[in-house]
Structure formats: C-alpha cells, structure tokens
Amino acid sequence: MADVPATFRAFVAERTTAGFRRGVCDLTLDDLPDGEVLVRVAWSGVNYKDGLAARADGKVARRDVLVPGIDLAGEVVASDTPAIAPGSQVIAHGYDIGVSRHGGHAQYARVPAGWIVPLPPGLTMRDAMAIGTAGFTAAMGIAALEARGLRPSSGPVLVTGAAGGLGRHAVAILAARGYETWAATGKRDEAPRLRELGAAGVLGRDEVTAGSTRPLESARWAGAVDAVGGPTIPYILRTLMPGA
Ligand SMILES: NC(=O)c1ccc[n+]([C@@H]2O[C@H](COP(=O)([O-])OP(=O)(O)OC[C@H]3O[C@@H](n4cnc5c(N)ncnc54)[C@H](OP(=O)(O)O)[C@@H]3O)[C@@H](O)[C@H]2O)c1
Secondary structure (H helix, E strand, O other): OOOOOOOEEEEEEEEEOOEEEEEEEEEOHHHOOOOOEEEEEEEOOOOHHHHHHOOOOOOOOOOOEEOOOOEEEEEEEEEOOOOOOOOOEEEEEOOOEOOOEOOOOEOEEEEOHHHOEEOOOOOOHHHHHHHHHHHHHHHHHHHHHHHOOOOHHHOOEEEEOOOOHHHHHHHHHHHHOOOOEEEEEOOHHHHHHHHHOOOOEEEEHHHHHOOOOOOOOOOOEOEEEEOOOOOHHHHHHHHEOOOO
C-alpha cells in the first residue's frame, strides 16, 4: 500500500512462556487483524482497561500478543466500504478493540466498518480521545435518556459514581446541556470539583446505596446515569419520578 510504511511502531503487551513483557516494537500490516477500514492512528486515549491489558494479572487481554488501546482517532488510509472514504477522519471505541484484537496504541489499526464513527463536526481528533471511551459512554447514556424523552425541564438528574471516569463526564455533559445535575460520590473532597463541573448539588454515597424496606420513596429524579450498579439501582428505582 503506497502510503503505508513497510513497518510501523506499536506498543505491544505479550505473554510468553518466559513471562510477560511489554514495549514499543515494529509491526507490519500483516500483523493487523481483518477489517474493512485501515486507519492511520493520530490519537488514542489511555483508559484504565489499557493499563490492565498491559499487565500480566490484568485479565483484560484476550490474546497473548496485544496492542492495547480501546479507542482511536485517525485518518482512513484504505476502506472496502464506500460509506467510509479514504482521507476522512474517524473515531472508534470499544467492541473488541484493544482487548481481543489490536487496538489504538499503534500508528495503524484495522477496524471493522461497523465500529467506525465519522469524527463529528467541531471536534478535533485529539479532543475526541481526550473525552475518550469514558466520555463517549457517558454521552451515549445521556443520548439514550434524551431519546426516551428526558429534557432539562423534566427535573433533576442524578449521577452516581460521580467522581469516577464515567461519572464526571456525565456530570459535565448534563450540566452543560442545562440539566439540574446532582452528583453522588463517596469522596467528599471531590465535591468542589464536581460543582466546578456543573453539579447543582452533591450527595454522599451512603444516601444512594442505603437499603430500604419501602418500594417507593419521594419521587426525586427525572433520570439517572448510574456508573456504579448494585446497591444504587434499587435506590434509583424507588426515587425516580413517575414516567421517568
Ligand atoms: N470508563 C470507561 O471507559 C467505561 C466504558 C464503558 C463502561 N464502563 C463501566 O462504567 C462503570 C464505571 O466506570 P468508570 O470508568 O467510571 O469507573 P471508576 O472511575 O472506577 O468510577 C467508578 C465510581 O464508582 C463509585 N464506586 C466505587 N465503588 C463503589 C461502591 N462500592 N459503592 C458505591 N459507589 C462506588 C466511585 O465513585 P465516587 O468516587 O464518586 O464515590 C468510583 O469512582 C464500570 O462498570 C465500567 O466497567 C466504563
């Protein structure tokens, strides 16, 4: 392929009979998995999962030789799909990327066409990867709530695990979209930062994980982004507004 060098650099984590090693090495296009779209990677985030994929005890990698990087942004070099033109800027997150197939921590990646998203107008590739998979996931959750009718006029929205990777993005996105956003966190010292991101109020973790014998309590939330699960789910269900 004319534009692609014979070898390119990649960060590789490898499990061998001699142990576990990781480092930057040279790959060729033949090392990349099948897929319709070849991307020259410009940026990739560093997700917690990428750290696990690069550790012997991480339990994330699904292959012995793996290029981590669960997301990537770059320019299409070659495409078997008319809908994704060479030269276009794209992003890809999740699926098997950086887990059971080589991911974004390389100069080139090959990705199935169905996993590719055109870079939205107004967003740089760098910013897309700074937002990362955590921000993308938070945004998907909020888009799903809005597709089901949530609006700022619906009432307050709760974010649990608000000081975490996904939660803080959810707080920032909801607040920027005009929602009265409440952040639940176990880290009291994060409260000022969550307010800076736009939280109207901060709840303690105890409140949103407490058990209750009552199936319903005062209807408080028009919606919720739950980044925790487990004990927060019953709390959310018994405090949602009717129709939420
Ligand atoms: N990050 C991603 O790219 C991504 C993508 C897809 C799905 N997910 C999933 O989304 C969830 C959140 O991910 P994350 O990246 O935001 O994780 P994270 O950074 O570890 O944040 C999780 C937050 O949950 C809260 N928490 C932890 N243990 C708790 C407990 N026992 N009781 C109540 N709250 C507790 C903490 O919030 P406070 O610090 O505020 O107390 C913690 O910061 C995970 O299930 C993850 O697998 C993440």
